[in-house]
Amino acid sequence: MSRMPSPKTTLSVTSAMPALSASVSATLIGLYLCATPQPVFAIDSAILSSTVNACDNFYGYANEVWAKTATIPDDRSRWGTFSEIKERNEKILKAAMAEAVASPEKFPNPAIQKVATYYASGLDTAVIEAAGLSPIEPLLQRIAAIKTTKELPLLMGDLQRLGFQAGINAGIASDAKDRTRYLVQLNQGGLGLPDRDYYFRKDAKSQETRIAYQALIAQILVLGGDTEAVAKTRAAAVYALELQLANASMTLVQQRDPKAVYNKMTFAQLNARNPGFDWSAYFAAQKLGSPAEVNISQPLFAKAFANLAQKTTLADWQSYLRFHMLLDAAPKLPKRFEDAHFAFFGTLLEGKKVPRPREERVMEDISGHYGEAPMAEGLGQLFVEKAFSAEAKAKALAMTQNIKAALRERLQGLEWMQPATKVAALKKLDAMALQIGYPDKWKDVASVNMVATDYLGNWMRSNAFNNDWWAAKLGTPVDRNQWGMSPQIVNAYAGEYNEIVFPAGILQPPFFDAKADDASNYGGIGMVIGHEITHHFDDQGRQFDLNGNLKEWWSAKDNANYKARAEALVKQYGGYMGAGGVHINGRLTLGENIADLGGLTISYMGLQRSLKTNPQPDLAGLTPSQRFFLSYAQSWRDKSRDEAEIKQLQTDPHSPARYRVQGPLANMAQFGEAFGCKPGALALRPANERVVIW
Numbered sequence: 008m009s010r011m012p013s014p015k016t017t018l019s020v021t022s023a024m025p026a027l028s029a030s031v032s033a034t035l036i037g038l039y040l041c042a043t044p045q046p047v048f049a050i051d052s053a054i055l056s057s058t059v060n061a062c063d064n065f066y067g068y069a070n071e072v073w074a075k076t077a078t079i080p081d082d083r084s085r086w087g088t089f090s091e092i093k094e095r096n097e098k099i100l101k102a103a104m105a106e107a108v109a110s111p112e113k114f115p116n117p118a119i120q121k122v123a124t125y126y127a128s129g130l131d132t133a134v135i136e137a138a139g140l141s142p143i144e145p146l147l148q149r150i151a152a153i154k155t156t157k158e159l160p161l162l163m164g165d166l167q168r169l170g171f172q173a174g175i176n177a178g179i180a181s182d183a184k185d186r187t188r189y190l191v192q193l194n195q196g197g198l199g200l201p202d203r204d205y206y207f208r209k210d211a212k213s214q215e216t217r218i219a220y221q222a223l224i225a226q227i228l229v230l231g232g233d234t235e236a237v238a239k240t241r242a243a244a245v246y247a248l249e250l251q252l253a254n255a256s257m258t259l260v261q262q263r264d265p266k267a268v269y270n271k272m273t274f275a276q277l278n279a280r281n282p283g284f285d286w287s288a289y290f291a292a293q294k295l296g297s298p299a300e301v302n303i304s305q306p307l308f309a310k311a312f313a314n315l316a317q318k319t320t321l322a323d324w325q326s327y328l329r330f331h332m333l334l335d336a337a338p339k340l341p342k343r344f345e346d347a348h349f350a351f352f353g354t355l356l357e358g359k360k361v362p363r364p365r366e367e368r369v370m371e372d373i374s375g376h377y378g379e380a381p382m383a384e385g386l387g388q389l390f391v392e393k394a395f396s397a398e399a400k401a402k403a404l405a406m407t408q409n410i411k412a413a414l415r416e417r418l419q420g421l422e423w424m425q426p427a428t429k430v431a432a433l434k435k436l437d438a439m440a441l442q443i444g445y446p447d448k449w450k451d452v453a454s455v456n457m458v459a460t461d462y463l464g465n466w467m468r469s470n471a472f473n474n475d476w477w478a479a480k481l482g483t484p485v486d487r488n489q490w491g492m493s494p495q496i497v498n499a500y501a502g503e504y505n506e507i508v509f510p511a512g513i514l515q516p517p518f519f520d521a522k523a524d525d526a527s528n529y530g531g532i533g534m535v536i537g538h539e540i541t542h543h544f545d546d547q548g549r550q551f552d553l554n555g556n557l558k559e560w561w562s563a564k565d566n567a568n569y570k571a572r573a574e575a576l577v578k579q580y581g582g583y584m585g586a587g588g589v590h591i592n593g594r595l596t597l598g599e600n601i602a603d604l605g606g607l608t609i610s611y612m613g614l615q616r617s618l619k620t621n622p623q624p625d626l627a628g629l630t631p632s633q634r635f636f637l638s639y640a641q642s643w644r645d646k647s648r649d650e651a652e653i654k655q656l657q658t659d660p661h662s663p664a665r666y667r668v669q670g671p672l673a674n675m676a677q678f679g680e681a682f683g684c685k686p687g688a689l690a691l692r693p694a695n696e697r698v699v700i701w
């Protein structure tokens with residue numbers, strides 16, 4: 008079981024949050040003021056292109072010089088500002104972990120001691136090689152020993168509690184229509200490829216990927232002890248089962264509709280509508296008892312899954328569960344498993360040439376790529392101690408208030424919205440909660456047993472801890488302050504309770520520096536803040552009210568106005584082409600694109616508000632407004648391998664980084680004014696085609 012937050016929309020460059028070299032130099036991003044009585048401005052003017060015109064291609068103007076020399080390290084699929092910050096954060100944590108492993112007595116905090124043991128267990132490759140499959144041998148034997156498909160629900164529930172994929176997923180999240188209570192959620196899952204569309208696309212690259220994936224299934228089964236012939240037969244069965252699960256799955260775009268994924272029913276209704284699967288046994292294994300109500304996010308999937316659980320042969324299910332256990336465990340098993348896993352997921356899907364150094368992989372596994380990770384608490388506490396100041400928190404808070412005030416002003420003057428809807432929108436904005444840096448309360452992880460010689464076991468125990476921690480919340484009042492992201496992560500999110508959350512990990516240079524020029528902070532972290540605020544008013548977020556409940560508060564006329572504007576943005580982004588000739592999916596990325604456009608607009612307005620009381624001089628011949636846009640464009644500079652960009656275009660709600668700069672700017676008259684662009688400038692759309700929503 009995992010937690011299933013909804014609707015949570017984040018900032019990141021990709022959902023698989025890639026890792027990110029080289030220290031970030033303040034001069035690269037430029038625009039820094041030292042805190043000396045006589046402000047010193049350090050800008051490397053060579054960073055601005057002398058050949059690309061700002062009004063024709065602003066991303067190129069800001070980043071061409073960087074792009075000429077920046078290279079993607081062999082162990083990465085992309086490189087850019089996010090990567091640089093992430094790497095810096097990891098270095099801080101790696102040094103702290105090394106110290107905690109060497110001198111545990113210096114760290115009396117049990118959360119830190121436990122994470123240090125976990126980390127040390129991941130580095131002990133001699134122990135991992137010698138152990139072979141022994142950490143999961145009892146589970147593999149249990150899969151082999153079941154006698155009938157009737158035993159599947161209990162087994163699947165147990166496996167999921169330990170972190171293994173097993174068909175459908177159960178989790179806990181608040182009820183989307185009543186955020187005061189938690190609700191059991193059932194979500195589609197069970198696939199080995201990144202998304203259901205991978206099973207059906209007809210292009211050559213997709214066909215090649217499917218063939219390679221079927222070979223991977225067989226290879227993993229052979230490594231697990233099957234003969235070649237047996238593995239081949241079993242791989243075909245596993246793939247056939249996944250194909251049926253994929254066929255019953257909703258697309259990523261369908262899942263963006265919050266009404267489509269809200270199907271609350273009683274436990275009796277769940278059983279009546281999805282016969283063939285002992286839901287009681289499945290939930291009991293995950294310590295959820297027999298819940299009174301359940302939300303089935305994808306009803307057709309649940310029905311198909313229950314049917315498959317009954318109709319597919321026991322032998323095929325056993326092959327499926329065995330394969331997925333070996334695959335999920337592979338990065339924590341001996342090197343031969345890791346290598347097979349990397350060749351497919353690292354190289355074929357993302358273009359990486361070599362795996363990252365062991366220490367970094369282990370750190371990433373513990374830290375979580377993206378969302379919350381059960382044992383990241385100790386890492387988070389260490390990170391906050393080393394890299395987050397009260398000064399940073401105060402400054403970020405003041406910026407957020409200014410940007411919220413800018414949106415308030417914008418809402419009041421919005422020409423396309425009716426007065427009654429405006430009143431509701433303003434109430435929602437005023438009710439929006441803010442979390443900065445790190446949670447007030449840390450999870451108590453004292454009960455998790457970490458063993459220095461059992462990396463895979465530590466992973467399973469931390470997953471079980473997380474499962475049980477969430478399961479225990481069922482029936483208790485919701486905790487609106489619960490964080491869904493670890494503090495060291497370079498990301499931010501707009502959460503289900505009408506709140507915006509900024510981990511300490513992203514409140515770092517060059518996005519944010521308490522000592523930097525205001526204009527560059529507004530173009531960096533300010534836009535991030537504006538982006539998350541706007542998520543609560545994007546095409547998904549706007550369907551939720553001030554308490555985060557899925558509830559209509561828009562008039563029919565305002566709905567129609569909004570949709571017409573959003574449709575224009577779908578069309579604009581759908582026209583952008585990425586690697587491999589793949590176009591951006593304007594519908595999949597709509598929420599993020601609205602948040603980018605709105606976020607940049609209100610952050611710009613926030614800067615203008617701040618300049619009224621705190622005027623800033625021109626620096627190196629650049630006005631504050633120009634510095635704002637340059638800071639933005641440089642914060643989003645990025646190079647991706649083609650494989651990774653294609654994967655992003657096909658699965659990620661975020662547009663490729665260059666379009667996250669070009670797309671919003673094309674609609675912003677403020678940008679044209681800042682750089683004195685003439686009518687017809689290529690970076691701007693004609694005035695009558697520009698999209699303005701917020």
Ligand SMILES: [Zn+2]
Nearest residue numbers: 016017018602
């Ligand atoms: Zn976002």
